[in-house]
Amino acid sequence: MKITQDFATTSACYKAGTTINPKGLMLHSVGVNQPDPKVFARIWKSSDDVCCHGVLGADGTVIQTLPWNWRGWHCGGSANGTHIGVEMTEPSTIRYTGGASFVDNNPTATKNFVMGTYKTAVELFAYLCKIYNLNPLSNGVIVSHSEGYKRGIASGHADVEHIWNKYGLTMDQFRKDVKSAISGGNTDPAPDIKPDVKPDSSYVVRISIDDLNIRTGPGTEYPVTGNYTGKGAFTITETNGNWGKLKSGAGWIYLAYAEKI
Numbered sequence: 001m002k003i004t005q006d007f008a009t010t011s012a013c014y015k016a017g018t019t020i021n022p023k024g025l026m027l028h029s030v031g032v033n034q035p036d037p038k039v040f041a042r043i044w045k046s047s048d049d050v051c052c053h054g055v056l057g058a059d060g061t062v063i064q065t066l067p068w069n070w071r072g073w074h075c076g077g078s079a080n081g082t083h084i085g086v087e088m089t090e091p092s093t094i095r096y097t098g099g100a101s102f103v104d105n106n107p108t109a110t111k112n113f114v115m116g117t118y119k120t121a122v123e124l125f126a127y128l129c130k131i132y133n134l135n136p137l138s139n140g141v142i143v144s145h146s147e148g149y150k151r152g153i154a155s156g157h158a159d160v161e162h163i164w165n166k167y168g169l170t171m172d173q174f175r176k177d178v179k180s181a182i183s184g185g186n187t188d189p190a191p192d193i194k195p196d197v198k199p200d201s202s203y204v205v206r207i208s209i210d211d212l213n214i215r216t217g218p219g220t221e222y223p224v225t226g227n228y229t230g231k232g233a234f235t236i237t238e239t240n241g242n243w244g245k246l247k248s249g250a251g252w253i254y255l256a257y258a259e260k261i
């Protein structure tokens with residue numbers, strides 16, 4: 001497994017920037033015969049609705065598209081507030097005929113692909129269980145989208161079992177395999193990327209007066225620096241009460257004279 005990060009920073013979901021305390025992991029399958037994770041990472045960037053935390057391929061590729069501890073829009077239910085959601089891609093050798101039904105044009109290639117994504121998912125979920133100290137065998141911790149539906153925490157979809165059933169793969173076995181991957185220690189060591197990211201809480205304000213003081217801290221008890229912002233638009237990176245910290249590093253300003261834009 002190799003995780004790379006390509007956050008969907010321009011998606012509505014990312015911009016919402018809500019954090020969660022992950023209590024579980026939900027596994028999805030994309031429901032379209034597109035094997036390349038990069039395609040989904042690209043689509044989510046311009047999405048107004050769906051955005052998962054990551055998408056994985058049959059060759060061990062994982063693209064992380066949201067910080068794991070952000071609220072994803074992956075299941076159309078309350079599990080968005082509790083579960084990290086990851087999509088597995090599907091092989092180009094199948095063709096959907098309506099709903100969750102498909103024809104298989106190359107059963108050997110299809111099976112190899114599905115087994116590949118299964119293996120990647122086991123490794124990724126073991127990795128995430130370790131980060132968030134989750135027990136993969138605990139009730140409701142690792143669920144498929146369709147299991148989420150049965151529990152009333154996700155919308156009515158058939159993934160992932162609609163494709164796994166053909167190969168004797170089950171969520172019960174998956175949870176056990178994740179457990180063995182953790183205890184066997186055969187998950188990749190944590191990649192040298194930070195799993196959690198603080199939401200960017202910066203915003204831009206317009207200032208319409210010439211003589212707004214910049215102070216060294218968030219309050220009138222802090223001395224003025226002797227500089228003014230002047231009129232214009234300024235980025236605030238940190239807020240403390242009615243005070244905002246200028247991105248430039250020049251200091252803090254009183255936000256009563258600033259209009260958020």
Ligand SMILES: [Zn+2]
Pocket residue numbers: 027028029074075145157159
């Ligand atoms: Zn799904």
